[in-house]
Amino acid sequence: MDKKVKLMQGNEACVEGAIAAGMRFFAGYPITPSTEIAEISAQKLPRVGGKFIQMEDEIASMAAIIGASLTGLKSMTATSGPGFSLKQENIGYASIAEVPCVIVNVQRGGPSTGLPTSPAQGDVMQARWGTHGDHPIIALTPSSVRETFDLTIRSFNLSEKYRVPVILLLDEVIAHMREKIEIPNEDDIEIINREKPENDIGEYRPYETKGERLVPPMASYGEGYRFHVTGLIHDETGFPSNSPIVAEKLIKRLIDKIEVNKEDIISFEEYNLDDAEIAIVAFGSTARSAKSAIDMARDMGIKAGLFRPITIWPIADEEIDELSKKVKTIIVVEMNLGQYVYEVERIAGKNCNVIGFGRANGELITPDEILDKIKEV
């Protein structure tokens, strides 16, 4: 079969990926620079029997996708800066109630209304710690249009597999940039669906896990299991509990289900790192500039390489630790005034020099600027 080759922007690739992954429900609220994701979802979803709804705000959009997911539909919302802030409480709800869903955040300049049409990478820490309390989260960040397609599918897959909200962190450049992409055949796309309970109705305990598997099978509303879901600390039956023992057990399992499966969840790209003395850590659109800078540096005889986290949460701590033993300096380049750099420093700081290079004025970081930084080192 012929593969489909199309010219499209990141936001469109995101919707194409989502529908390929099985998204059948989208709720959102217009906000630049993510709006195309809502517009294209509104256009495409009814054509595949799916549903789109424009809610009254981002809080409601987040709530609606959790509700839809509880009936069994793969669900997504998309937003940007201010809307991402509004969604945080219900992202926490999805974390504790273990409701699979995908949240796309197209990062723009902040804080507050900030720079609505300019790129930024200022929501890195918010993606990890935006909602209150200790909670599990997965965040992925693509640096091309094709990768946006792939990572949207992967976001759904991880979300279904681990019953966790997955954040797809784009930036304005990736979202609006147009690239030629080859859309893979349906048969070549791996799709993961949530595990369903095999218990007889009446014996189903919605938060009971079996053996090593830390993710409970999930029934849908209307299937006959009649289970209870709450944002309160709950035991295996799903009903609330004030017991410190129950609370500890639940929170520990929520964290562990990501922690012990890090190898499956974490992905990254290494570029020219084999003999590198200077490593750049960069993600999203910034990684593209970094790659060019590295090529220029290599031409000048400087041994530079790139470590590009694709999964930015959880952080690839083992790989960064290994990297820090091989290189003299790590430069973390990000479109903010220093967020991921502190995580990298925590892991690598004991072995090598870690420095940050960033900016938050709505302008891209150019290859020349990164090259200057490399030369400085």
Next chain:
Amino acid sequence: MVSGLIEKYFRYNRLPHIWCPGCGHGIILRSIVKAIDELGYNKDEICVVSGIGCSSRAPGYLDFNTLHTTHGRALAFATGIKMANPNLKVIVITGDGDCAAIGGNHLIHAARRNIDITTIVFNNNIYGMTGGQYSPTTPKGEKGTTAPYGNIDKNFDLCELAKAAGATYVGRATAYHAKLITELVKSGIQNKGFSFIETVSVCPTYYGRKNKKGDAVNMMKFLKDNAINIKAAKSSDAERLNGKFLIGEFYKSIEPEYTDEYNKIINIFQKER
């Protein structure tokens, strides 16, 4: 031993419930379940959604598909559920603060869409769970822990609000008028569209104590003596209505329902295929 109704529809091993002695919420909840029983629905097709607050603990006691969400957001979660699976009969149980303060925006928009959800507000005129702060339905001049000198906010008439926003079935009953609750809930669930039923509850612990309304019995007597059915009110003179409040079925109309309208869009493309 428990009654047949409780045994059939409640997760009765979770009872007694957390509500205070004399709280009207238990009466209202039983009346809702009675309506579901009389309508003869299968328990699997009922989905009850709530927010946060005293009222919102209700779904945990019911043997249906149940969802206890975040403060104010029950209707937004319920909208997702109903859109995703229109076969479910979706009922939202909410409180006056949950529904009309933090969730006020979701209320008016769910009503505007005329999505087939039956919303039942347990209105106790106070924030009970947090200890007695004034709410959007605390009458002007009355007290709460955050209105120690009397509330200067004007209170909402929730039924007028829902009707103005587009609800296609609107009614009010009280914890004293339990049979009326059952009647209204039955009609509300049967209405294909957004139904809004305000149930006036009693909170002797906070609202009653703060405002010297007496105990639960006194508060129930107040409801008995001061609520007038809209049908009776029509033939009453102004003097008899003075200081009273209305209960009964206030409004119903037939309008296009949201999930039906969306399915029409899906059907366009199904024909194409």
Next chain:
Amino acid sequence: MPTSITNKELIIKKDWCKGCGICVEFCPKKVLALKDGKVEIINLDACIKCGLCELRCPDYAIFLRGEI
């Protein structure tokens, strides 16, 4: 088929009673009383099995058996 009135039995589930007194107040035949903070039947003969106690008990602690 509805159970006939005479077949119904008034049951109290004392451990669920919170002693609010609503059933006592609104019983039309004064069948009930509060004793030590819980409801008690003091005049069963007067009971007409109307079910108003069950209708308004917030705690499901009093009901007529033989009726749903």
